[in-house]
Amino acid sequence: MDLTLNASERAFRDEVATWLAENAPRERRPPAGPAMVEFDVAWQRRQFDAGWAGISWPAEYGGRGLSLVQQVIWYSEYARAGAPTETGVCFVGNAHAGPTLIACADEELKRRHLPRILSGEEIWCQGFSEPGAGSDLAGLSTRAVIDGDHLVVNGQKIWTSYAHHAQQQELLVRTSTGARRQDGITWVVCPMDTPGIEVRPIRTITGHDDFCEVFYDDVRIPLTNVVGAVDDGWRVAMSTLSFERGTGFLPEQVELVARVDELVDLARTRTDRTGRALIEDSGLAERLATARAEAHAVLAMTLAVISRNARSSLPGPEASMVRLLFSQLQQRVAALAVDLRGLEGLAEGSPWVHDYLYLFATTIAAGTKDVQRGIVAERVLGLPRGR
């Protein structure tokens, strides 16, 4: 238990803060379309050129190999500099596919893809969920059969974020049916320009096309694209999900503190019909104070998770508690941002309405809040298994 940074860490923080102050994009991220893709890729490229892409990746794969403490410093300064914390089109490559390839793929696949992920040349998407397999991912049924040195894929994925912008996909397919439903799944790199793939964007509650349905009709993928072994994809996929439930949310978490600050300032300057500052309203003050206190708590919980992870190689299930509080807090803060603005808060196309609607995803994607609670109950608390 210790919060102090040593001299070299303080120097690192200053270096990071200086670079970010000079290089983080100042304009707001466009919410959709080619402008959004261009924005995300340009920012990825700028970080790559300066050596700041893949900060947690080993140096041999083009990453920076930062220690956990340095990562905390980088992510914190990143958010404090106002750099984009939205889940951009480069997110899956940086945070899911890349780390999975590093952990489980052969050298050939690593050399082919990792540098392009870091440089922003390759956008990746995640083809896991299916119409019949969401929370119950092991129920997936998109089939692949081996034909010579290829897998032939037939079936459908859904909710695939940015599939319409991606060049590559981390794809889970069923190659056999084993004793357990987790057996017989295969993790394969699927180039999105392979013949037989059809991508249909889905309009979301924000009004933008953020995710897609993806259809596979006799899609032939070389067996050399399989990561891990055929039928061993569940293990490979779990190495990805444990990150998703881990510490990758730090930039958003630090940013949330700043977001609450803006709302506190807004409540000090905005007045109600009688001319009284909104912060004098005890109901609003309570919501704001709780939001700020809980935002601090989320950071403390994340730091505790990181501290534990520094001591053991396997991330523990405690990250699900952070996720549970953080995802719901994000939604409460977004609701406050709307409520504090009165009628103006309802303006379609405004950033706060967009956030309010967009953040409904936080308790659904990457394991719903109900699923997270189940993990806490059975894996953190050790309660008897349900069902």
Add this chain to the structure above:
Amino acid sequence: MPLDLVPDDVQRAIVDAAVDLLDPAAGAAALRSRGDGPVRDAGVWEKAADQGWFGLALPEDAGGLGLGAGELALLHRELGRTLTAGPYLGTTVAATLFPSPELIGGRPVGVLIADGPSEVGPRVTGTFRTDDREDAAAWLALSPTGAAFVETAVTVEPTPDSMDPGARPARVVVDTAARYAEGPEAWTLATVLVAAHLAGLAQGSVAASVAHTAVREQFGRPIGSFQMVQQRCADMATRADAATQLTLLAALAREPQLAASALLVASDAAVTNARDDIQNHGGMGFTWEVDAHLRLRRAHGLRALLGDAADVRAAVLDGPAARAW
């Protein structure tokens, strides 16, 4: 390791020593019997002083153990988990601010909080409230801007009993010169230690619910396998973890806004978890026998100790967001 929120071996040893010394069954029994006289168990108190609890955060050359507020927070969390009552807060903060062999040795100090017109400075005057009327041999008047060590009060007049059986409330009139320490340090430390105690209560409720729901069977299954119960327990665990980690962070940062935030989060965790724990115990939860109501009672009492909800809110909202690192 820097930026680290997990207790190291030395810090864990402090927790272990506390667990050995503090007996949850005895703590609960004392609260349940609601006797008159001092709240503290004299035997435990003496051993705690011998183990250096009150001077934990003082440098060794001042007679302390050379540790810090983080270690104090771990200790006070154990007080909460074990339902141990007594003037630990006032004595610890007084010994830390006004070190002396007597205080480090466990001369019990009660906490005074302004209650009406009053002044906390080199001269302390006015009306205060306390929960320590039966235990205090001296007083620590606490305010957000400073703390004063008061040897004697003019009057100590009991006020009606609190629902918190660990409190012996009184109205205290003071008019005396005092040793005074200006600055927010004492208030911040006291806030963190109350939060730590509340976090311990919240954790105690989680442990009690898990222990009960894992073995109590209905419909042929342990009730802890029912999803509704599991989800309630998961929310309890999340609240307790939020309270614990934020309290430790605030203790290490020694920063007023983080401390107030910890108190807010820990107060909610302690009260809400105690309520959920009663629910998880069914009819048993409604009985005097089961400890759940003791944690609920203490949680309400401690939540109100340093001020009301509006005071805590104002402290959390004061200025821009604090940074811990």
